[in-house]
Amino acid sequence: MKERLRQIAIDAGCAGFGVTDSGEFAGVADAIEHRNETGFSGRIRFTFKSPELAADVRRSFPWAESLVVISWSYVPEAGSPGSASAGTGRIARFATVDHYNGLRRAAGAIATELQERGHRGEVLIDDDRLVDRAAAVRAGIAWWGKSTMVLDPKHGPWLLLGSIATDARLPTDDAMRRDCGSCDACIPACPTGAIVGPGMLDARRCLAHWLQTAGVFPVELRAPLGDRVYGCDDCLDACPPGFKRLGLISDTQGRVDLLDLLSATDTELLGRYGHFYIPRRRPRILRRNAILALGNTYADCGSRDDGDDCSHALVVLADLLAGPDEQLRLHSAWAIGRIGGSEAIRLLAEAQGAERVPAVRSELAAALAAATGATQE
Template sequence: MNRDKRFWLQMKEDLLKVAPELGIDKVGITTAEPFHELKERLIRHRERGHESGFEEPDLDLRTDPSLHLEDAKSIIAIAVAYPSKLKNAPVSEPGKRRGILARSAWGEDYHQALRRRMAKLSEWILERVPEAKLVSMVDTGALSDRAVAERAGVGWSGKNCSILNPELGSWMYLGETITNLPLPPDSALPDDCGDCTLCIDACPTGALVGPGQLNAQRCISFITQTKGFIDDEMKLKIGNRLYGCDTCQIVCPVNRKIDIRHHAELLPDPEVVKPLLRPLLSMGNREFREKLGSSSAAWRGRKPIQRNALIGLGNFRDAESVPDILTVLRADPRPELRESAAWALGRIGTAEALDGLREAREGEESAEVLASIDRALERTDGQ
């Protein structure tokens, strides 16, 4: 590419100006150098058993941009803000208890929203430099979005492991485009967390084991997305969360009063993001796709959402939901749901719930479900 430094500097300035028209709230540029320090942290993270299991297993792919684009020179990091407040939130009440989706699952699936913006960004670049090479990633890509955003000056890495920006807080989606263009890099922002440890102190499960250190195996956000059995301790901690957890972001002082709502497709539907729990239990795949299919919460299917709905009803001790929960315990083919139903009935503890547990025990074959029934009956017998 036969262009001088002034061309690339001007192109960067033009990109910053056009970003809002592309639906992008923040842009930062960094080099395509490997993330050596990150790789060392990831090795220690793995050795401690703190990975979630959702990550790309190849640490080189997560830390070396040149493995995704051979002649990579720069990375363009972008951020798109999403809302943090739920307007006209429906009320949760006995018999009509509700769950909650994390803010990152409000509105349209952010993967789609960001991919459209990054496609527009690529189109804008190619109009000016037709020979440009571009590889874009959003969350599901191997490269670490947060490491790129931090080095590109989009924000600093907070103690809650989120990227924090003075104007957007951590309420933002991240993506990046690796390119062979030699764009002038930005400087990283200074860490402004100071001595604050509110996020670490507020974590419901102690998953934040230190500043910027997360044990994903104890993180509610990750646990709600798993498909298997959840131990009783974590069921209590989950509360009525159906997908994700925002506690460490809600308590962050940087996030206070930040509620950016100028992207229409990211605005939440209150009935979708704070849904009634009982109808979720009998929801089929088609209805699930119709109600939640456009949200990023749908990526794991309906089983985790339905399991978490059972846990929520148990934590609410919602006696009116006992018939619905008993239907799951008696007839659902999925042992993970029957096990959670048994736990919920034990938490509710009414005569109807306990009789249902005893009845279900006679025909149950799953060892995990039988153990859950026995624990539930032991707890109530001892009360």
């Protein structure tokens, strides 16, 4: 039966296939608790809200005997984000289109085969009841990288993971006898220093975390955010075992026109980016991200000779600054300050007169100080 399941996975396009038992994952609950105690888990819920549950599938599925684990490689199909240009934003490769689709289909086919043979089969992908990477490592299809990504020799870290819990007792695979050795290329590659040690991520500094989290984007991370709108690939890009896959890329998917994104309706945004994980599907988070990216891609443009290039961006941001959403006003104030120049100063000063919300008022004051300081330099 295991060989038949492997064949189904291969036919469906999976990069890896392995089996592990359903026993508790040693050290995982402690690791999650450590991330919660240190604050490294930031505002993440998922597996972090119930460490015991995430580390032991039998707590959710007492009948489970085995976990069938699969991986799906989405590069080169994801394409490269293309070259940066002002006014455009970047989407991480795992989200350029719904790459989970193929993974879900493969997992569903395996679950169906198990059920047709009279067994249970429960698909777990990005589920709070399993740490997907721990399952992949123990099933021998990947090793734990220092970026916390798991990787395999052929695809590097460019893998999505899924598991099927089953009551079938299948022969298990051995874990890979590999690790990153002396390579630590991902650690300095993180633009915000979020990888605080091998295998240890401080999510409070991880751009990917904040891009999918509602609320005010931390001010110290706004400039390092650069042109990112959703997800961050920097620690994956730096990972040598993944270079081979990146070399296969020739197209330029994964860039979005930021002004176009900001002019889209909620329905249009959910239609285009409905596959993103955005809590409670709030398009406002995407708009907030696009506003910051717009400020970054036109940074200091207003005070340079090429200032005309950003005049359209300033018009759009000025609209948002006068709009009903205080969170978008707050981030627009920052973006206008980042663009700078006399027009930015005029817009910010004008908004100050009308703004009543204290948090937005202080953001306007900071933006005005930044823009005025930059102009005087």
